[in-house]
Amino acid sequence: MIHSSISPSSFKRAVMCPAFPRLSAGVPESRSDYADEGSCAHVVVDWSIRNNSRTALKPPQSEIGEYARHWKNEMLGHAQVMIDYCWYLFDWYQGKCQMNSEAQVDLSWLYPETWGHVDFDIGMPFGRLHVIDYKYGAGVGVEVEDNPQLMGYAIGKIGPQNPREYSDVEITVVQPRKPHVNGPVRSWVISVPDLFTWAYGTLKPALEATENPNAQPNPGDWCKFCLALKADNPCPGVRALTQSTARTDFATPYTPVDPNSLTPDDIARILDAKAPIEAWLKEVANTAHRQAEKGTVIPGYKLVAGKSNRKWKDPLKVEKDLKTLIGDAVYAERKLKSPAQMEKVLKHHKKPIDSVKAYWEKSEAGTTLVPEKDSRSAIQAPRSPQADFAKPL
Numbered sequence: 485m486i487h488s489s490i491s492p493s494s495f496k497r498a499v500m501c502p503a504f505p506r507l508s509a510g511v512p513e514s515r516s517d518y519a520d521e522g523s524c525a526h527v528v529v530d531w532s533i534r535n536n537s538r539t540a541l542k543p544p545q546s547e548i549g550e551y552a553r554h555w556k557n558e559m560l561g562h563a564q565v566m567i568d569y570c571w572y573l574f575d576w577y578q579g580k581c582q583m584n585s586e587a588q589v590d591l592s593w594l595y596p597e598t599w600g601h602v603d604f605d606i607g608m609p610f611g612r613l614h615v616i617d618y619k620y621g622a623g624v625g626v627e628v629e630d631n632p633q634l635m636g637y638a639i640g641k642i643g644p645q646n647p648r649e650y651s652d653v654e655i656t657v658v659q660p661r662k663p664h665v666n667g668p669v670r671s672w673v674i675s676v677p678d679l680f681t682w683a684y685g686t687l688k689p690a691l692e693a694t695e696n697p698n699a700q701p702n703p704g705d706w707c708k709f710c711l712a713l714k715a716d717n718p719c720p721g722v723r724a725l726t727q728s729t730a731r732t733d734f735a736t737p738y739t740p741v742d743p744n745s746l747t748p749d750d751i752a753r754i755l756d757a758k759a760p761i762e763a764w765l766k767e768v769a770n771t772a773h774r775q776a777e778k779g780t781v782i783p784g785y786k787l788v789a790g791k792s793n794r795k796w797k798d799p800l801k802v803e804k805d806l807k808t809l810i811g812d813a814v815y816a817e818r819k820l821k822s823p824a825q826m827e828k829v830l831k832h833h834k835k836p837i838d839s840v841k842a843y844w845e846k847s848e849a850g851t852t853l854v855p856e857k858d859s860r861s862a863i864q865a866p867r868s869p870q871a872d873f874a875k876p877l
């Protein structure tokens with residue numbers, strides 16, 4: 485029986501698309517700058533917690549290693565959100581629990597060669613286990629409810645021998661750089677029996693289904709970062725979806741359909757296809773770039789030099805050395821904090837946050853169309869003037 489090792493970060497993709505390991509087989513993992521920046525940001529959290537520091541610390545070169553070129557001072561501020569939450573939990577349990585940073589979890593008892601690392605965990609035996617994941621990305625807000633990656637970490641942390649060690653698990657996403665309606669720290673609780681029902685009833689069969697050589701691709705928002713999009717023969721599922729959605733085989737010049745002529749069902753179908761098609765288009769652009777760098781001529785396109793700005797090699801040394809020369813002029817213009825940042829500072833200084841209420845206002849933000857599964861409550865659509873005129877008098 486052939487199986488691929490599937491890490492918890494790919495569990496959602498495995499559950500939704502059993503064909504992905506087969507269609508990604510042999511495609512080399514390529515590291516992106518975003519991924520390396522995220523790894524660097526994780527080292528800050530891990531280093532600070534391992535050193536029992538309640539303040540985010542800049543790790544030494546020996547810890548940051550190959551990620552050093554991604555270091556930015558702002559990583560300390562973002563890491564502080566995660567570190568504050570970890571210490572808040574430690575204090576909540578009055579320091580009676582063991583807290584772990586970057587603990588390895590083994591899931592090979594559920595599916596061979598499956599394991600991962602939990603950013604932070606802390607738990608009270610026979611009580612609650614907390615599993616916390618630090619997300620440094622600023623692009624897509626990560627939802628915590630039913631999150632297969634974090635649920636995977638939790639079952640790995642509990643293990644098969646001792647499912648009664650905890651009564652429930654609180655999984656938490658800390659994502660300080662991407663605004664989210666539920667804030668940068670959001671949690672969700674699941675009982676241990678429900679977690680194991682999911683592990684044996686959904687996850688295990690899904691992982692086993694990836695071994696089926698006839699498993700069919702199922703495109704969705706889980707296609708983002710799927711290696712099958714980089715394969716020499718890119719994922720046939722996304723290709724078919726793109727063609728059927730655009731109603732073209734790309735052989736003739738494409739004339740987009742007027743969106744106003746689409747039915748609500750057509751619109752829903754196209755919106756469902758947006759994420760995998762966007763992921764595929766991005767991979768087409770990346771492939772074109774890679775090929776052009778190897779000398780392939782892409783008709784109508786050319787390579788130009790990338791734009792690069794100068795940056796400090798060691799910002800802390802610059803600050804120290806140049807401050808002796810020009811004092812506070814080393815700093816950029818001072819900027820007032822946002823209401824949310826100001827409230828955080830007031831809270832940190834144990835000052836009443838109500839004192840800023842009178843100073844801020846919220847401008848009209850309009851509405852956003854989101855999938856039904858989004859955690860925000862639906863609102864009544866505003867009536868159009870046409871609908872009012874259509875009313876019988």
Ligand code: SF4
Pocket residue numbers: 497501503504507701702703704706707710711712713719720721722760
């Ligand atoms: S690109 Fe999407 S549909 Fe294709 S294998 Fe990957 S997850 Fe499945």
